[in-house]
Amino acid sequence: MKDKTSYNSNYYDKTEFLFESDAEKAALNEATKPKKTKLYKKIIINCIIISFMIIGGFYSFNILQINKLNASIIKSNSNKTNEEKMNKSSDNLEIIKNNKNKYELIINKSNPLDEYTLNNYVIVDVYNNAFDNIKLEKKTFNEYIKLKANLLERGYFINIKSGYRTFDESNEIYNYYKEKNGLDYAEKYVAKPGISEHNAGIAFDFTISDNKSILTTDYKSDEYLYLEKIAYLYGFIIRYPKGKENITGYQYEPWHLRYVGKDLAKYLTKNNLTLEEYYKTKE
Numbered sequence: 001m002k003d004k005t006s007y008n009s010n011y012y013d014k015t016e017f018l019f020e021s022d023a024e025k026a027a028l029n030e031a032t033k034p035k036k037t038k039l040y041k042k043i044i045i046n047c048i049i050i051s052f053m054i055i056g057g058f059y060s061f062n063i064l065q066i067n068k069l070n071a072s073i074i075k076s077n078s079n080k081t082n083e084e085k086m087n088k089s090s091d092n093l094e095i096i097k098n099n100k101n102k103y104e105l106i107i108n109k110s111n112p113l114d115e116y117t118l119n120n121y122v123i124v125d126v127y128n129n130a131f132d133n134i135k136l137e138k139k140t141f142n143e144y145i146k147l148k149a150n151l152l153e154r155g156y157f158i159n160i161k162s163g164y165r166t167f168d169e170s171n172e173i174y175n176y177y178k179e180k181n182g183l184d185y186a187e188k189y190v191a192k193p194g195i196s197e198h199n200a201g202i203a204f205d206f207t208i209s210d211n212k213s214i215l216t217t218d219y220k221s222d223e224y225l226y227l228e229k230i231a232y233l234y235g236f237i238i239r240y241p242k243g244k245e246n247i248t249g250y251q252y253e254p255w256h257l258r259y260v261g262k263d264l265a266k267y268l269t270k271n272n273l274t275l276e277e278y279y280k281t282k283e
């Protein structure tokens with residue numbers, strides 16, 4: 001900085017030397033000296049900037065308040081619709097316990113997912129898997145990796161075949177089976193968007209085998225029976241078990257694991273309960 005200043009003053013001295021007349025000198029002095037008007041300009045500009053900042057701050061505070069208000073309205077509305085739906089479906093049913101954490105939530109025809117709830121799930125890419133392009137909810141995947149390591153110690157290989165599905169993908173699958181096998185079949189066996197646990201990424205379909213290159217499952221094999229026994233230790237349940245078809249509304253799906261967290265998984269497994277029974281709600 002010092003160098004630059006001295007350079008500048010030298011420059012001005014030399015420049016001054018080039019001008020002969022007093023008038024020219026005066027003009028040069030006027031042009032080179034720091035102007036008072038510059039200071040005024042700075043003050044005015046700063047005042048304008050500060051005013052804008054105050055006005056902007058006021059507006060963004062207001063917008064924040066409006067957003068908060070909207071969010072709480074949306075939340076209370078979605079709670080209301082769920083309550084209304086439940087009350088409509090049966091007077092005797094307990095109102096869905098939506099205050100449970102996002103992993104304990106029941107998702108089915110009577111308790112569909114709304115987009116507000118969906119935003120609570122962080123979706124990640126699945127690695128260490130035989131099938132490609134699969135995504136899952138973050139915690140669900142982390143626990144799955146631990147389960148996979150446990151199985152591997154015994155020489156059992158588990159792989160995810162199908163994980164997170166967007167609403168669009170669920171729609172495609174539903175329409176595919178509706179066209180292929182008819183409406184009754186699709187209604188009975190295929191989950192529409194919002195009523196599939198796959199839409200939240202907290203459930204997946206898998207294969208398990210004692211041979212790494214076999215990507216199908218024998219549901220009577222040692223490896224499957226072992227998985228069935230230990231899944232709850234990692235927070236998983238067989239969501240649609242045998243003998244509970246009329247309660248869950250789904251055929252027996254031994255390949256579909258749902259993450260509910262360790263406490264609830266343990267409780268449901270030990271007491272042989274489905275989520276519908278636990279929440280005393282309909283399929």
Ligand SMILES: [Zn+2]
Nearest residue numbers: 203204205256
């Ligand atoms: Zn599934």
